[in-house]
Amino acid sequence: MKLTLAGLRAFVPGLPEDVPALRDALDASGLEVKGMETDGPQTVVTLEFLANRGDHRSYAGVADELAARLGLPRTGLPATRLTTSAEAPAVTVESGRCLAYTLTPLTVTDPGAALPADTLERLATAGLSTGLTVVDAAQAAGLETGQPVHAFDADLVAGPVVVRESRPGEAIRLNAGEDPRELTAGTLVVADREKLLAVAGVVGGTEAAVSATTRRVLLESAAYDPVSVRLAAGALGLSTPASQRYERGSDPTAPLAGAGRAVALLENAGAAVRDGDTAEPVRWAGPLPTVAIDAADCARFLGLGLTLDDMADRLADYGFRQQEPGVFQVPGTRIWDVKEPEDLYEELARHIGFDELPGTALPAGTGALPTRRETLLRTIGDTLVGLGFYETFTEGFYGRDTLKLLAPAGDHPLAPHVRIGNAEDRRYSMLKNNCLAQAVAAAAANLRFKQDQIRLFEATRVFEPSPEADNGLCHERPVVWALALGSSDPMRWSDKAPEMDFFFLRGAVEEIALRCRADVRFVPLPPEHPLADSLHPHRSARILLGDRPAGVLGEVHPDVRRRAGLGGKRPCYLELAVEEWEYEDRPAVLPPFREDPPVERMLDFVTPRTVTSEEILAVMRAAAPDWLRTLRVVDVFVPGKAAPGERSITYLITFNSEPARTAEEINGILDVLVAAVTTEFGDAGVRLR
Missing domain, CATH: 3.30.56.10 (Phenylalanyl-tRNA Synthetase; Chain B, domain 1)
Incomplete structure (x- = not known):
């Protein structure tokens, strides 16, 4: 600003x-x-x-x-003291989210009259000049006093003004020549008998806007619930000077003062005069809140001693009046952000000067080695960063709109949540019990900003409701999630790189497992898994460490993509259960450097489709010696002379090379593996190629 x-x-x-x-x-x-x-x-x-x-x-x-x-005296600018009465313009307020409301009638006497030069200079600097004297006076009052003021053309207002909540299907025209914008039902609006005049606290419509031909004016000055204004501005995608002020909390005692400043500007310029008293159907009735502070607690907080009288003098400079010893009334401008004693301690610190507060050395020790989990999270994070992922941070809370992306039914495992009964903002009313919804929402947000190369990850927690939890509410489960969307190599110029898909994330998991020295496997995702119906049924898998479920990965289900507005984009999602990756018998670090490279061999079996690659892997693992390092599928293809329904599966087998082993010893183990597989599946037609 x-x-x-x-x-x-x-x-x-x-x-x-x-x-x-x-x-x-x-x-x-x-x-x-x-x-x-x-x-x-x-x-x-x-x-x-x-x-x-x-x-x-x-x-x-x-x-x-x-x-x-x-420590300087503060002055004010001239303002007209307005008189309210029942003879004022007819206006009613039907919503408790309107905290105060005034409407002042004016008659324009000289549309070309100029406001004071210093006022116009302030408006021009802030980029708020319109060239219409009435509108500029209202803008100037808001800029100077902090109380937004808005003007309607009274001749375009049909019947009594009413402040109410919008009805389903109602729309307002915000710009000339554009179609009306439909509002979310329940949006706080200002209306007359026929139409909507304004979205309360955000923006006025064009159908009662002041113009150069306006001769009668209704000057509005009000106070609205901050959350209502924030939601309305967000739904419309607008940010106006009024909404920026209201959504952070305006002074509900100031509407008459703000309107009085605008009236003074117009009357002193000879541009307009009042045409009757001001209507005030709602005046803020709540008493200004108070906050009690303790001198000893304040001394501990600031690190220096202040007497109660000294604190009272300093706080009075910011408008906090002492009602009784240690109890201070909060001014109307600060009721939204000052609620605790520590808030007043901060005011005192600013008055004293942060540089003037005493400094003390923080206690220091020799430090500590990272815990097993810290080492694990660093290893996972470093691996993902090395693959081009960026760490992100999401809220621990979300609302119904975010959860709607997954659309869990009432009996779905993701339906129960720990909820905040009196949340000030409904967008953050539930402790998250999954990360997929926020990950998909993050992808949608990036796509709206034309960013289609997305690789995100986060180390966070989910909160699964359970009366058996230690805290009586929920189990807190640490997870790491990642989401990938776009080209696997966007910098390639020679030809188009493949899109990141299920196998890209599977490779990321295998890299993490290698660095953590973990034995990772992938099996079909069971239908009872909480995320099963949110991931593609044929492009998803459960991650196993040994026989323990340790995560899930898969392409996001088309229905979820549709609800998120992702179009034809196909993001893939990964989630690791951190607790299952914490091994007690091996650290989550890279294996020590070996001078001799591992010994690698390949076996290629022709198999019918009735025998899966996982079944063959299980047999070979059982028959292999303990110096086997890894065993995995590297290729699947149909050989030229294969019978119908047959395919060839190539397995890469890696053996530790220390201590040194002869070729005969390695080949003997391969013979054992081949014999185990053909004995188990020979009758089914499995054979070495």
């Missing part, structure tokens, strides 16, 4: 002339300065605001911080 230094001085006249000193004061106040540009007499400051501080998104909010930090 861009602000002018002259505009800040209108609120804090004593600000230092030294620009670097002002920048230091902004930084010390927790306002990140992205840049300062001086063009002649004008200095423009670009600020980055904290996500939970909606009050900062205005000149008044930034001025409050500077005045408190520098």
Whole structure:
């Protein structure tokens, strides 16, 4: 957000002339300065605001911080004191998510009247100028005070104004010449008898918008539930100055003051006059909250002692008034982010200055070796990074919309969740019991941004509800998941590389197993597995370490892809159960370097389709000596002289070369393996090729 230094001085006249000193004061106040540009007499400051501080998104909010930090007096700008009465415009509020609402009637007396030059300069710097005096006055009031103000053309409003929730199928036209946008049912809106006038707290529609021909105005100033505004703005894909302010929490006591500033600008410019009293169908009724702090606890938190009187004086600079010893009333601008004593301790720390707080050396020891799990996770992560994957981080919570990608029925293993009964944001109301839904959602998000080469992984936890768990709620199970989509070699220029598929991820698992010195196998995914109906039935597998289930991999099911809007893209998913990969008898590290390479041999059996490769592998493993290193399938093909239904399967057999073994000894073992297979399956037609 861009602000002018002259505009800040209108609120804090004593600000230092030294620009670097002002920048230091902004930084010390927790306002990140992205840049300062001086063009002649004008200095423009670009600020980055904290996500939970909606009050900062205005000149008044930034001025409050500077005045408190520098110990300077804070002034205000002229505002008209509005009178409310029952004779005001007819307006009703039908939703409790509208916390306060005012509507002030105006008559435009001079549409071409100009607002003060400094006001126009502030609007131009912020990129909010429209050239319409009434609209600019409303924008200026929001920019200066932090209270959004919106104007409707009263002659285009049909009947009483009502604030309510949208009905199924209702739509609003946001831009001239475009089709109306249908709203999600339950969206908070402002409407008249015939149409929707605005999406509350987000954006106004075009059908009652102020224009150069407007002669009567209804000036709206309100306060809305932050979550409602955030959801509405997200559904529309919009971010406006009003929504940015409302979704971070606006001051529910300020609507009249914000409207009063806009009215003062218009009346002083000779652009408009009030046409009656202001309607106020809803005034915020809740008392301002209080927070109690303890002086001793504060001293421990900050590392220095402050008397209660000293704390009261410092907090008063930020608008916190002491109601009784140690109990402070939170100002309306801060009720959304100040809830705990530690929040007030942070205010004190900013007032004192973080650099002024005493520093103490952190306790230090000699360190500790990484645990077995830490070593394992590092090994898995390094292997995936080496294969081109990027580590990502997802939330421990999700909502129904994310879970709908998998569409589990009521009796499905993924249907039960540990839920938050009073979640402030329904998008994060359930502890996740799977990672596939978020992985697919991440793929969809990347594709929306035209990124179709996707290799993601994460080490996280899933929470499986169980009354038998130690905590009485759920088992926390550590997992590593990965998702691959796109070309296996996007940098190749000579010809098109194959897409990453089931076998690409299987190779990744085999590489991880090699580095962890684990004996990995793949078997068909049983239908009772929780993810079985979310993965492709013929391109999925369960991962086994020995005989223990240790993960799953497979191509995402077409139904899941369709619900996620992936089109023809076919991502593949991998999930490893971390606890099953933790071996007590062997560390999760690379095997020691051997000077002699392992001894490799191949056996090729012609088999009917009634005998699977896994069955032959099991027989050979049972017959092999303990110095066998690996045994795996490397090729399957149909030989030229094969009978109908026959195929040839090639197995790669790797033996440890230490101690040294003769060729005769190796060949003798191969004879044993061939004899074991032909004895077991000879009657079925299995033979050495």
